[in-house]
Amino acid sequence: MENVAHKKNGVNVDQLVGTIDAVKKDPEVADFRFRARTEWLGGGHCRTTFQNFYGAKQEDTSRNVPIVVEGDEPPVLLGENQGANAVEALLHALGSCLSVGFIYNAAARDINVESLTFDIEGHLDLHAFLGISDKTRPGYQRIQVNYKVKADAPKEELKELCDYVQKTSPVLDVLRNPVTVNVEMI
């Protein structure tokens, strides 16, 4: 018999099931520490590098070279468009999280996904960031995510899947609910 990985939507379902089993046997396998280093480059421009993280009880060494993302502002916000800005990057984090959650869970439910797109828009009032008013919040007032999916399951089942994804999405969780962020000079 051939030893071929069982893949669905590009997801190795055997590995997914194996990961879940490993966590059930040893909860510590689920403890992850993700890391990023953001360096200011000039004006609104910065660069973030991602390389190591801790997870599955060890330091990950799979990235020989770091993954790099640039951040910048558009000219209207005093930058040069050398990257998406911080609040746009946040929308990417959200879309990326919903995408992975949807696809992995679809694979686990044996649903074949053909295409999946998230259009995300966030409303932001710059008064607080500019230091003009403390009556409006600095961050997004609301975020709207519209998604379109083609898959071999009825619409209601896909909506139910998305409801489940929303309950288990790490990025959605830290947006909808408060998270402790400690900022310290070293």
Add this chain to the structure above:
Amino acid sequence: MENVAHKKNGVNVDQLVGTIDAVKKDPEVADFRFRARTEWLGGGHCRTTFQNFYGAKQEDTSRNVPIVVEGDEPPVLLGENQGANAVEALLHALGSCLSVGFIYNAAARDINVESLTFDIEGHLDLHAFLGISDKTRPGYQRIQVNYKVKADAPKEELKELCDYVQKTSPVLDVLRNPVTVNVEMI
């Protein structure tokens, strides 16, 4: 007299002051809508494009080509490292936001910054994402930001500046405080 822009830390301070004045005169100038489109590419891999946004009372057209960011998982989480994952991207959004906030406000206070780096780490328990337990939250349990800055101001003044930046940071706000996120199938 030469008409040279007054720059500090790479920030056009004249434009910064002009933006603040424009918002004071017409609050609508501060209404922004940022947008992102995330497309699933296969497995844990996705691509987000950023091009237009609304702000300063018009659609922005400064980006002739879209800005693109890739997202993926590392192999231990069933991906191929074709980008940072969603929760790492979130750390970039945070670092980028703090960088811009620090630099723009330093410029406004006439502080010269030589270097600025943020090392960020988030603790995440995968139980909820993997659907094994609903007793732990899906997202980060806590995020630690350590920053290092070289600038021509006393340490206490830089700490006070960072406290102010934290109060006005859009990304920090939506992490520390809840934001409404509406997810809809179209």
